[in-house]
Amino acid sequence: MEPEQPSPDTEQESLHTEPHLPPPTLWPIGFAIGIVVVLVGLIINPELISSIGGVIAIVFGFLWARDATAELRGEPLVIEPERRETREAGEGMTAPPADQQGVALPVVPDTAVTRSRFLEGATLGLGGVIGGVITVPVAGFALLPSFLSQKQHKVDLGPLDAFPLGEWFVATFTVDPAQGEVSRRTAFIRNNGTAPDPKTKKPVPSFTIISNRCAHLGCPVQANGPTGAILGKKTVTEHTKNGKVKLDPVVPAGYGCPCHGGQYDVEGNRTAGPPVRALDRYSFEIDNGRLILLSTYSVSHVVGTGADAKIYKYKQAGPGEHVDGPEQWLYPLQPPHH
Ligand code: FES
Incomplete structure (x- = not known):
């Protein structure tokens, strides 16, 4: 007997009524406010106001990064999983017998790195490296001389x-x-x-x-x-x-x-x-x-x-x-x- 397949209408409905996005977060806004306070502090009071802005940016940036990397670190997500991903991994599907329609798909263990996880991690990692390569030297040349004491000549x-x-x-x-x-x-x-x-x-x-x-x-x-x-x-x-x-x-x-x-x-x-x-x-x-x-x-x-x-x-x-x-x-x- 053929396994029962979901009708296309039911499938469409289930795909679009489930939430597929992470819940909204305020961390990026806090991070942006911290950066603005740092920049304003550079004009008004570099020691005090920029330091406060730096602390705000670091705290919110850390919370933001922690949320963004929760899946990579194996923490359970608050969102519902997307149905297409579970079907790609073979869950809920009946594999054909190996002697009739070729080799059955291997069972993917839960701990394995899926393609979407790998792409997400690679994108975040590569983006971080490229961002660092571009911004660190610029920020260093722009800001470091202000804080380095230069040799006094007599x-x-x-x-x-x-x-x-x-x-x-x-x-x-x-x-x-x-x-x-x-x-x-x-x-x-x-x-x-x-x-x-x-x-x-x-x-x-x-x-x-x-x-x-x-x-x-x-x-x-x-x-x-x-x-x-x-x-x-x-x-x-x-x-x-x-x-x-x-x-x-x-x-x-x-x-x-x-x-x-x-x-x-x-x-x-x-x-x-x-x-x-x-x-x-x-x-x-x-x-x-x-x-x-x-x-x-x-x-x-x-x-x-x-x-x-x-x-x-x-x-x-x-x-x-x-x-x-x-x-x-x-x-x-x-x-x-x-
Ligand atoms: S008046 Fe312009 S450099 Fe001296």
Whole structure:
């Protein structure tokens, strides 16, 4: 007697009245909210808000991944199984006798990996690998420099005698001799004599050391005024641990940028054009009677001049970046600039 087969109508109905999709989940939404909080935090407060967003994204991402991989990990699913899959595995069907219609299909054990499971796992695994290959390097290059401390270079500019009191020099030097010319920098330097130390109140050497990198887009600004031969003075070359340091005498009335016409006064304050702040400055120290340049810092503006100047200093910012006022919040986390 022929086994009873379901009618096509009954089959269609049963296939479409059963739920074949996983139930809706809120984990992806929580994960997306976490990512948004991380990105907003990068603008507002990287340490606090981005950390909170990271925790949210990790928690919801974990719950999402746990749900998505429940079947692979052998956990019972909440959904009804799809009927077509059970028939593919031979369940509920009567296999023909081997001596009449060929070899009967082997019985598939429950623990075996079915084709659909294999494809699902392969898709998830391959998708994860491709996603990781694409996103990890991009995220690394974009974010890691912000969190890695970079080596601080000290630049020996020569003995203090090379900088007579009150005179300006255009100094050119290499920050890292091993890197060669790509690390060449220029600074405008004036020996201000001495100024009281903010803590001890004892007189300490005072220098004004201004970077020539424009605060608009980073072009090299030039001194507005006569230099070297025009002044009847010679350019001095000092031989230091950092290689040759050239000191070109100058009498600046200010500084000008050849790229877009940005102008600065002699203390580096912006006076005209597109720059958004004053010129950056170098911190320094005196070591064994020699002037040593340290790292750069950014300046919003300077009040006064020389040893009496009050400098509004900030952490080193990139060209075009505001360091004060509400505009500073428009700039996301920046990598260190030197
Ligand atoms: S780079 Fe200097 S004004 Fe634009």
